[in-house]
Amino acid sequence: MPTMNFAEAIRDALRIEMERDPNVYLIGEDVGTFGNVFGVTKGLIDQFGEKRVRDTPITESAIIGAAVGSAACGLRPVAEIMYIDFIGVALDQLYNQAAKMRYMFGGKITIPMVLRSACGAGRGSAAQHSQSLEAWFMHVPGLRVVMPSTPADAKGLLITAIRDDNPVVFLEHKLLYNTKGEVPEGEYTIPFGQADIKREGKDVTVVATARMVHYALNAAEKLAADGIDVEIVDPRTLSPLDEDTILDSVKKTHKLVIVHEEVKFAGSGAEIAAMVAEKAFDYLDGPILRVAAPFCPVPFAPSLETEFIPSEEKIIEGVKTVVQG
Template sequence: MTTRTYLLALNDALRHEMERDPDVFILGEDVGQFGGCFGVTQGLFEQFGEARVKDTPITESAIIGAATGAAAAGLRPVCEIMFVDFIGVCLDQLFNQAAKMRYMFGGKAKIPMVLRAPQGAGIGAAAQHSQSLEAWFLHVPGLKVAMPATPADAKGLLISAIRDDNPVIFLEHKLLYGIEGEVPDEAVAIPFGQAVVRREGQDATIVATSKMVHTALEAAETLAADDIQVEVVDPRTISPLDMDTIIASVKKTHGLVIAHEAVKTGGVGAEIAAQVAERAFDYLDAPIVRIGAPFTPVPFSVPLEQAYIPSAATIVDAVRQLRS
């Protein structure tokens, strides 16, 4: 194990898989000599060359179209969309082609491609470069969706994504790139669909995704000072979604708060809440509480942006509301 940043853990995963499998290649805007907009692909162009680390024109439809075709032909492309906000440019290639080809060919076609995309607010990038759009992809059969919250998960889940024979949307929160954690030196794949309990407790369950996992853990520390012990569950992937771990936690704690940075309306939290209500309603001592951003574009103003992003204090208040 080595202490690495989230960003370098992603870089490690890409390097491991490109060394292991010559069919793996990278494409996207500025992923070559520049090393990627946020630096995730740094050094890979120098090691693997232009044939396997390919800069593309500024056209997301071409990036995803080329990746889909390459995957169908037997390669394993890892494409980068510079900001998830630009995903609308290539929705047809993604939703109608990549996500459906294996089904429409009766399983004979494989589409082993990964779409990496930074998302999330907090860097002052305003309304067109700060959104969290994971719920869009959750709604489309044929896509898998990963949202790693730690450096170790970033590496392990990306390895699994590259080895998967289905298209994977791999969402990286921009504010997580600099966090540090212990990461295996070897290529240890983390299976999709296996949530992890980040903190054990018995007084309430908090299910949180991506950067909000760290916010939930901060809230848990505040609550512990008042002898309220919450359990924090990180799904890690939202498609497939490990509801069994979430249900088991709710049956143990009898209360549920769901926190994500995406807007609350129509978010992943609504799906989790619905499934808990269907499968564990009798175990709840209070209504489920969902925490998300307000239904508004992400503000550019720093104070407004900070007010927009759900805080640890909001989660603390929600848990206290459950227990009142």
């Protein structure tokens, strides 16, 4: 199986789908000649031309709106918002138009579009280029929310996203782009709503997303030395959420820690914790614990940004708190 990095895996998925379906096209800022600010779409314009790899003005509302309108009329756009932080100026087109059109129109329209965007902190990009906003999108009926953690997952989930007939928000943590992993060749899909157990364990369940999956895996190795056997569940899609896999894991371990890079308050972990409390309270040995960012904007100074992002140490501490009661 070939090894590639996360960005290459995404490009591989885009190329496969563009070769397969002439109605798939890319639209966004600097996705063409420049190949995206992280190099994700590099070379695609050479293969597919300007018609299908469309550089836009700086115009987020029009990017998303053009994607929505063209999707309603039979195309399958993959739109890009350079940083998810930029979604604010264009949110209406996503949450009031794309997400609601099918319902408002009584199920008589489909909006098969993907919105890709880079998220996450860790590059010193400060408050408006570093956020994790997945909870915003989870809160909107009509949207799918995908958050991969590995190159192989990114590729399979993106192919699924492009073939899905719903609007999909596909969130790519920017510090994962250079991470490597084995990626199957050719086309394959990973169903939405199917979590992946990234590490099996019996003592405690850790639900983690995106970059935090890797932090949790490292923490788990260290905890193993202390005799704590951690199971790590990566939901991969936050909407739909694979409740069963999370619940089954909790029923086995009786302990739950949730790790995400979003702020803790009203983050995706709040939904997961509430869901487990509603459906598996009797299986829990003690309180659910969340390891997440504090309730402040993403800071600039390296000392502050490092403190903002949940660390392996904090995950270890959280797991120990839960395990030791």
